[in-house]
Amino acid sequence: MPLFEMTADSFKQIEAGSFPNLGIGERSDIQRLLRTQIDVLGDELHVLTEEFGDWEDSKRRIDLLAVDKKAQLVVVELKRTYDGGHMELQAIRYASMVAAMTFDRAVEIHAGFLQRMGKPPGEAKAGLLKFLGWHEPDEENFAGDVRIVLVSEGFSKELTTAVLWLRDREIDIRCIRLRPYVAGGKTLIDVQQIIPLPEAQDYTVRLREKEQKEKQNRAERWSADSQQLCVDYWSGVLDEIRPSGILEPDVKPMRKEDMRFKVGWPDFFLKAYFSRRAPKGGVWLDCRGDSGIANYEALKAHQAEIEKDFGEPLHWDVDEDRESGSVSCRITGFDANDKSDRPRQYKLLADRIMKLYHAVRPFVDPLCKKGDAE
Numbered sequence: 312m313p314l315f316e317m318t319a320d321s322f323k324q325i326e327a328g329s330f331p332n333l334g335i336g337e338r339s340d341i342q343r344l345l346r347t348q349i350d351v352l353g354d355e356l357h358v359l360t361e362e363f364g365d366w367e368d369s370k371r372r373i374d375l376l377a378v379d380k381k382a383q384l385v386v387v388e389l390k391r392t393y394d395g396g397h398m399e400l401q402a403i404r405y406a407s408m409v410a411a412m413t414f415d416r417a418v419e420i421h422a423g424f425l426q427r428m429g430k431p432p433g434e435a436k437a438g439l440l441k442f443l444g445w446h447e448p449d450e451e452n453f454a455g456d457v458r459i460v461l462v463s464e465g466f467s468k469e470l471t472t473a474v475l476w477l478r479d480r481e482i483d484i485r486c487i488r489l490r491p492y493v494a495g496g497k498t499l500i501d502v503q504q505i506i507p508l509p510e511a512q513d514y515t516v517r518l519r520e521k522e523q524k525e526k527q528n529r530a531e532r533w534s535a536d537s538q539q540l541c542v543d544y545w546s547g548v549l550d551e552i553r554p555s556g557i558l559e560p561d562v563k564p565m566r567k568e569d570m571r572f573k574v575g576w577p578d579f580f581l582k583a584y585f586s587r588r589a590p591k592g593g594v595w596l597d598c599r600g601d602s603g604i605a606n607y608e609a610l611k612a613h614q615a616e617i618e619k620d621f622g623e624p625l626h627w628d629v630d631e632d633r634e635s636g637s638v639s640c641r642i643t644g645f646d647a648n649d650k651s652d653r654p655r656q657y658k659l660l661a662d663r664i665m666k667l668y669h670a671v672r673p674f675v676d677p678l679c680k681k682g683d684a685e
Contacts, residue, residue, distance in 0.1 A: 314492050314501055325499070328491040330391035330464055333498060335491065337391045338362075342374055345389070345462075347428075351502060352387075352460065352487050355380050357442040359417055360424035363409075373405045378417065378454075382443055383483075384409055385458045394467035399459075399474055399484065406457040414439075414453040459484040464491070466505070474506050537587075538566035540647075544585060545570050547653060551661030557668055572664060576679055578606060581668060583660050585647045592647070592656075594663040595639030596671060604629060606678050607636025613674050621670040640667060 315322040335341065342361060349356045356377040364372035375387035386409065388402040422435035440446070459482070461474070466486050477484050486506040492499040545564035552558055552572070559573040569584035578600035585592040598607040607629055610617065618625055621640070629636040640663055645656045 314490075314499070316494065325492045325494045328493045328498070329393065330491055333491055333493070335391065335498070337389055338374075341391060341462075341489070342389055345387070346375060349375070349377060349387075352462065353502065353504060354385075354460070356385055356387075357439065358424070359421045359439075363420060365420070371401070371404065373409070376409065376420075378439070378442070379458065380443070381455075382449070382453045383456045383458050384412060384417075384454045385460055387460045387462060390461075390463040392463060393465035395461065395463040395465065395470045395486075397470075398461050398463065399470055399477070402459045402461060402484070403477075406459055410454070410457050412454050414448045414450050417453070456483070460487060461485065462487045462489060464489055471506060478507065540587070541566050541568060544647060544653065544657075547657035548583070548660050548664075551657050552664060555665055557665065574668060576675055578602060578679070579671075579675055581664065583664055585645075585656070585660070587647050590646050591641065591643045592645065592660060593639055593641045594660065594667050595637050596667060598636045598638075599634075602678075603633075603635040604631070606675075607638075609678055610638060610671060610674055611636075617670045617674070621666050625667075638667070638671065 313327065314325045316325055317323075330337075330341070345351060346358050346361050349358050356379055358375055358377045361375050362372045363376045364370065373386055374389040377385040377387060379385055384406075386402050386405045388398045388405070390396055390398050418436045418439060421439060422432035425435055426432040436448075440448070461470075461484065463486075465488060466474075471486065474484050474486055484506075485504060488501075488503045488505050490501045490503070492501060542564045548570075549558070549562065549564060557574050559575060562573050564570070568586060569582060572581045572583065574581050578598065580597040580599060581594075582597065583592065583594045598604070598610065600606075611627060614625075614627065617638070623640070626639045626641065627636070628639070642659065642663060645652060645659065647653070647656065
């Protein structure tokens with residue numbers, strides 16, 4: 312949005328400028344002023360140093376390294392361009408490089424910064440403790456996380472999309488726009504935090520806390536009770552299958568919604584699943600190992616015979632990346648949470664498992680013998 316001067320008679324638009332056209336340098340001007348007036352960015356920060364690059368095999372340097380009131384390190388990356396370039400990628404690298412910094416090391420680099428600024432380096436520790444509100448160093452709570460602040464004249468859509476994606480994954484990264492204007496021979500700077508919007512920040516925090524609570528609740532629901540439900544469910548299915556004699560003796564019920572039924576085929580996994588969240592389940596055969604795709608293709612050559620014996624069409628799928636293939640049957644119309652219907656479900660899944668086993672066995676057994684011989 313443009314900036315206006317309000318007069319008695321009208322709104323007078325102020326001329327927008329750009330840092331390059333105004334001869335304003337990134338390091339010589341913007342960084343030089345921000346290192347002593349970091350509060351311009353609207354955050355309570357304490358600058359530790361500038362141009363920090365204390366790591367091997369890298370010439371990269373952090374424009375400004377600061378710490379906030381929560382004792383989190385803050386990487387401040389500056390650009391005077393209108394699109395921000397690839398500053399988010401640089402800042403992520405820098406954040407990872409300083410993540411392990413200790414309080415003592417922070418004091419050391421801050422002392423060097425103060426000395427370069429013509430101030431007593433011996434004040435570094437006391438100044439940092441005062442800013443943090445600590446009486447003594449608390450190494451355990453120092454630099455528990457690293458925040459990122461991107462400062463530029465503008466940001467490209469590509470960059471802001473990346474920043475929003477990173478924020479969705481709980482990385483604290485912000486975009487602050489410094490836009491220059493010229494009025495009456497003076498240079499004015501409009502400072503705006505554009506991600507996250509200040510008015511939406513509290514809502515975003517509350518929403519994230521709600522999502523985290525819901526995630527925690529889901530994890531808690533998948534507790535011992537949920538695992539026991541799975542054990543009970545697969546025990547019922549196993550009871551239906553065992554009399555057939557197709558299972559290996561050590562097959563035990565799993566504590567999750569999918570299970571492998573070992574039938575003596577090392578490169579073929581006979582599996583089944585049910586869902587507590589949707590009225591569905593399924594049975595499938597995975598062709599894996601070094602000959603996964605070759606075995607799948609060998610079975611696919613007998614698709615008509617296998618499906619005829621199984622009694623219905625099957626779903627055939629190959630995964631080139633994983634070098635595997637699968638043959639599956641999907642089942643719908645049952646609710647695993649309905650205890651009264653479970654006996655029917657046990658029989659339903661067991662029936663499909665045994666049918667698939669017998670349908671593919673004439674073609675799988677020779678492939679297994681061939682693999683053993685090789």
